[in-house]
Amino acid sequence: MSLANGGPAILVEGLTKSFGQVHALRGIDLAVPQGTVLGLLGPNGAGKTTAVRILTTLLLPDGGRAVVEGYDVVREAAAVRRSIGLAGQSAAIQEELTGRENLELVGRLYHLSWPTARSRALELLEQFGLADAANRAAKTYSGGMQRRLDLAASLVGQPRVLFLDEPTTGLDPRSRLGMWDIIRSLVADGTTILLTTQYLDEADELADQIVVVDRGVVIAAGTAEELKSRAGGDVVEFTVPDRGRIADAVAAIATTVGGAPHADYETGLISVGVGGRGSDALVEVVRSLDGARVVTRGLALRRPSLDDVFLTLTGHAAEEEDQSGGRRRRGRRRQVAGAS
Amino acid sequence: MTAAVSVALTPSLRVRLGWAVTDTLTITRRNLIVWMRVPAYLVFTLVQPVIFVVLFRYVFGGAIPVAGGRYVDFLMPGIIGQTVAFGSFATAIALAQELKKGVIDRLRSMPMARSAVLAGRLVADTGRMFITVLVIIAVGYAVGFRFSNGVLPALAMVLLATVFGLAICCISAFTGLAIGDEESVQAFGLIWVFPLTFISSAFVPIATMPGWLQAFAKNQPVTNVIDTMRAMAIGGPIETNLLKSIAWLVVIFAVFVPLAIRAYRRAS
Numbered sequence: 052m053s054l055a056n057g058g059p060a061i062l063v064e065g066l067t068k069s070f071g072q073v074h075a076l077r078g079i080d081l082a083v084p085q086g087t088v089l090g091l092l093g094p095n096g097a098g099k100t101t102a103v104r105i106l107t108t109l110l111l112p113d114g115g116r117a118v119v120e121g122y123d124v125v126r127e128a129a130a131v132r133r134s135i136g137l138a139g140q141s142a143a144i145q146e147e148l149t150g151r152e153n154l155e156l157v158g159r160l161y162h163l164s165w166p167t168a169r170s171r172a173l174e175l176l177e178q179f180g181l182a183d184a185a186n187r188a189a190k191t192y193s194g195g196m197q198r199r200l201d202l203a204a205s206l207v208g209q210p211r212v213l214f215l216d217e218p219t220t221g222l223d224p225r226s227r228l229g230m231w232d233i234i235r236s237l238v239a240d241g242t243t244i245l246l247t248t249q250y251l252d253e254a255d256e257l258a259d260q261i262v263v264v265d266r267g268v269v270i271a272a273g274t275a276e277e278l279k280s281r282a283g284g285d286v287v288e289f290t291v292p293d294r295g296r297i298a299d300a301v302a303a304i305a306t307t308v309g310g311a312p313h314a315d316y317e318t319g320l321i322s323v324g325v326g327g328r329g330s331d332a333l334v335e336v337v338r339s340l341d342g343a344r345v346v347t348r349g350l351a352l353r354r355p356s357l358d359d360v361f362l363t364l365t366g367h368a369a370e371e372e373d374q375s376g377g378r379r380r381r382g383r384r385r386q387v388a389g390a391s
Numbered sequence: 392m393t394a395a396v397s398v399a400l401t402p403s404l405r406v407r408l409g410w411a412v413t414d415t416l417t418i419t420r421r422n423l424i425v426w427m428r429v430p431a432y433l434v435f436t437l438v439q440p441v442i443f444v445v446l447f448r449y450v451f452g453g454a455i456p457v458a459g460g461r462y463v464d465f466l467m468p469g470i471i472g473q474t475v476a477f478g479s480f481a482t483a484i485a486l487a488q489e490l491k492k493g494v495i496d497r498l499r500s501m502p503m504a505r506s507a508v509l510a511g512r513l514v515a516d517t518g519r520m521f522i523t524v525l526v527i528i529a530v531g532y533a534v535g536f537r538f539s540n541g542v543l544p545a546l547a548m549v550l551l552a553t554v555f556g557l558a559i560c561c562i563s564a565f566t567g568l569a570i571g572d573e574e575s576v577q578a579f580g581l582i583w584v585f586p587l588t589f590i591s592s593a594f595v596p597i598a599t600m601p602g603w604l605q606a607f608a609k610n611q612p613v614t615n616v617i618d619t620m621r622a623m624a625i626g627g628p629i630e631t632n633l634l635k636s637i638a639w640l641v642v643i644f645a646v647f648v649p650l651a652i653r654a655y656r657r658a659s
Contacts, residue, residue, distance in 0.1 A: 107500040132502040143493035145421065147428040159417045160503040162410060188428070208501065 058121065060085040060212050060243035061106065065115035068101050075101040077267035078115065083245060083260070085211075088238055090258025091247040092357070094365070098267040099247040100140070103216045106245070107137045119212055136210035140217045142197035143204070146190035150181050150200050153189055157207040168207075175203040179233065195226025202233065212243045219253060231256055251357030261357075265365045278360045285329050286359055287336050288322040289350035296345050297321065303343035307335045313362055324359065325352075411504035418511025419518075422485070426519060432481060436519065440474040440527045447594055448534045455595055460625065464539070467531040468548065468620035469593030472613055474527055475520050475556030476588050480580045482516050482560040483567030487576045490568060495658050509655050513560060520556030524549055540626040548623035551636065555616045558640050559584075561647040568654035587613045592621075612639035 061083040068076040076098045083089040091099050104110040106117055108128040117124045120134040144153050151172050158168030176185045179199045184192060189200060198218065205213060218234070219227040234257055238244060248254050254261050255275045263271040263278070271278055287308070291300045297319055301312050304323055312323040325332035333352045340347055402410075426432050447455075447466050457465040489495045489508075498508050528536075528549070538545040563580065570576045590604060591597075591613040597605055608614055615635040622629040 104496075107496075109496055109499055129502060132500060135500065137497060137500040139493040139496055141491075141493050143497040145425060145494065147425045148421070152424075156417065156421055157497075157501070160414055160498065160501055160507075162413070162503075204497065 059083055060087075060120055061089070061245060062118040063102070063106070063115070064117075066102065066105060066112050066117055067114040068098075068105060068110065068112050074267050076105075076112075079264065079267070079269055081245075081262060081269075083243055085243050086238070086241045087259040088234070088244045088246060088257050090254030090261040091245060091264060092249070092251065092254045092261055092361070093247075093264040094249060096266075097264045099264060100216055102264075103137075103214050103245070103247060107135055107214050108132055133208070134211050136205035136208060136213045138198075138202045138205040138213070138215050138218055140220055142189075142194075142201040144189050144197060144200050147188055149186050149188055150176055150192070151185040153200060154204055154207055157204045161208045163207075171207055175206060179203045180229075193226075195222055195229065198222060198226070198230065199233070202230070206237075210242070212245070213237065215244060215246045217247055217249065219248070219250065227253075251361060255357050263361065263364055270364050271360070275357060278357060279355045281360060281363065284324065284326040284355065285332070285352055286322050286355050287325050287333055287350070287352055288320065289336075289340075289347040291319040291321060291345060292348055293346060294319060299343050300340060300345040300347070303339045303345060304336050307339040308332055322359065322362075324355070324363065407504065411506055411510075414504040414507030415510040415514060418507050419514040422512060422515035423518060425485075426481075426515070435481065436478060436523050437526055439477065440470060440523070441530050443470055443473065444527070444530050444534060451594070457596055461535070463531070463535045464537065464625045465596075465621065466594065467527070467536040468624050469591075469617050470531070471524055471527050471548075471552050471620060472555065472591070472617040473588040473593050474523060475552055476559050476584050476613065478520060478523055478556060479516070479559040479563035480577065480584070481519070482512060483563035483570075483576045483580055484573055486512065486564055486567035487571050487573045490571045490658055491573065495655070499658070505656075506652075509564060509651060512564060513557060516560045517553060517557045520560070521549070521553045524552045524556075538624050540622075540624060544623040548620045551616065551620055551623065554640060555612075555636075558643040558647075561644060561651055565647050565651040565654055568651060568658055571658070587611060592617050612636070612643070615639055 059082045061081060063079055063081040066076050066079045067074075079098070079102060081089065081091075081102075091102065093099050101110065105112045106119055106124055108124050108131050111125060119131045122130040122134065124131050145156070148156065151169075154172035154175055155165075155168045158171050159165070161168075163171060173182070173185070176182045179202065181192075181196060181200060181203070184196060189197060192200065202215075202218065215234070219230050222230065231253070234244065234246070238257075244257075246254070246257060258275065261271075261273065261275055261278055262269055271281065273281075287304075291297050294316065297314055297316055300321055301314050304312055304321075308323055308325050312321055314321045323336070325336075329352060333350075337350065340350075426436075444466075447470065448463055452462045452466065455462055486495075495508065499505065538548075562583075566579055567576050570579060590600075590608050591611060592608065593613065597608045597614065600608055615632050616639070619629060619632040619636045621627065622632060
């Protein structure tokens with residue numbers, strides 16, 4: 052097609068977008084090579100969905116440039132639409148129609164003939180494990196099945212670039228793993244994917260490259276390993292069951308390890324980056340907590356997760372800002388700089 | 392990208408016009424299937440007018456005298472006008488739901504004709520309005536209503552009722568897309584549809600209202616359309632009301648079709 056030269060499937064330069072006083076995007080740059088997965092990671096309100104909406108021609112940018120499969124999303128929007136698929140945060144399916152009817156409808160709107168639309172629908176239902184439910188109304192589907200049907204609908208037009216906006220938000224763990232398998236198989240077939248997520252493990256599992264956005268700007272980019280190494284190496288983590296002693300624990304370890312501990316005052320979970328000092332630091336932490344007579348549970352040294360990266364980069368947890376819609380909410384973590 | 396490539400990939404105007412038609416029909420078909428599969432929609436469309444007919448024919452009707460005729464003949468054109476206006480709620484609600492669920496985002500990100508979602512919705516709703524009007528007329532016949540002005544005026548009344556319903560659907564389409572939340576859309580719908588239909592000649596002669604209310608009731612589109620339909624159904628002076636109705640319909644389409652298209656383009 053248009054990208055015989057092997058340029059990036061998605062290229063974004065200096066993209067800006069404001070809604071009144073809210074600056075959703077304040078100059079974002081992205082480059083996604085063909086056949087790879089970019090994980091766009093950030094809390095609610097970071098600008099992830101706005102970026103996806105601009106790249107899928109649903110929203111016009113205020114400034115900057117975005118190119119998908121070589122086509123400018125503003126000037127060549129029609130060509131962009133022929134190259135992409137979009138699966139949004141909710142299942143964009145017609146619940147009164149059956150799974151097959153939903154996919155046939157999309158096929159017809161891609162101007163496939165009836166027989167082609169039907170065979171494509173059956174093929175996708177088979178591929179997504181929905182063949183048995185093909186003739187049932189989509190409203191009888193489980194949440195995971197609805198999301199799979201939605202993803203199948205985004206693939207009817209055989210897109211070269213797929214945008215998945217929080218594809219597993221609200222799914223149970225099993226459906227989530229199933230969705231990951233499907234996404235991996237799409238990548239194996241050469242599809243380029245831009246995936247937004249608030250789940251750091253999801254980006255870790257699926258993405259070749261991760262871009263972390265917060266408040267409309269890119270604050271970090273790299274592979275999961277690169278980002279983890281930026282989090283300051285190993286992490287010592289433990290729980291203080293007595294809520295009243297959390298501040299004491301933070302004060303005690305802040306003087307020994309030097310790093311800034313993160314304390315969750317609801318769950319009593321405290322974590323601190325200890326760089327490359329690993330087990331030495333672990334011993335020091337144990338000693339200072341013992342000296343302060345703080346009782347702990349589950350004290351352990353672990354490799355940093357993307358959660359730690361996020362905390363280090365933004366000073367707040369990935370899912371801290373709650374949003375309506377019954378989204379899973381983790382305990383609030385507060386960064387405690389030094390002694391509290 | 393060079394211009395040559397994008398030109399080659401842009402289908403000709405004729406192809407695109409063809410797509411606009413087939414896409415509209417595809418969306419129309421989908422909407423009608425959904426309408427037939429949701430019991431609540433059918434009940435809303437068919438049972439509600441029956442309740443109103445029974446209520447006004449047998450409960451309130453006895454206490455409402457109308458000059459020179461039977462109340463049931465006065466009532467039925469009013470019920471038709473009121474029902475198609477209320478029927479437009481379904482347009483607003485469906486579009487608000489599609490917006491919220493991301494269906495409109497999905498469709499807008501596809502290479503289909505962008506006009507088809509709104510056009511298909513309005514074509515399907517016109518069909519829905521037409522069926523509703525026929526049902527109410529049948530119910531009216533069961534409770535004693537009769538056309539007494541000939542077949543052509545009766546057909547003209549059905550046509551006017553359907554076009555009026557389509558016009559109100561355009562307003563509703565705009566509110567549904569602009570507000571984008573099902574409950575708010577419903578609440579807002581009641582705020583404008585209730586006064587328009589009840590402060591009109593639909594159920595009682597306007598002369599019985601206080602003077603300040605008459606000023607509104609006489610000069611608003613629902614009254615003009617219902618008076619025209621009444622004249623078509625049972626006879627009476629028609630010309631002024633028909634011209635006023637046509638003027639109102641033209642204004643509504645001219646204002647709300649562009650507004651609805653704009654709201655669809657900006658939908659988020």
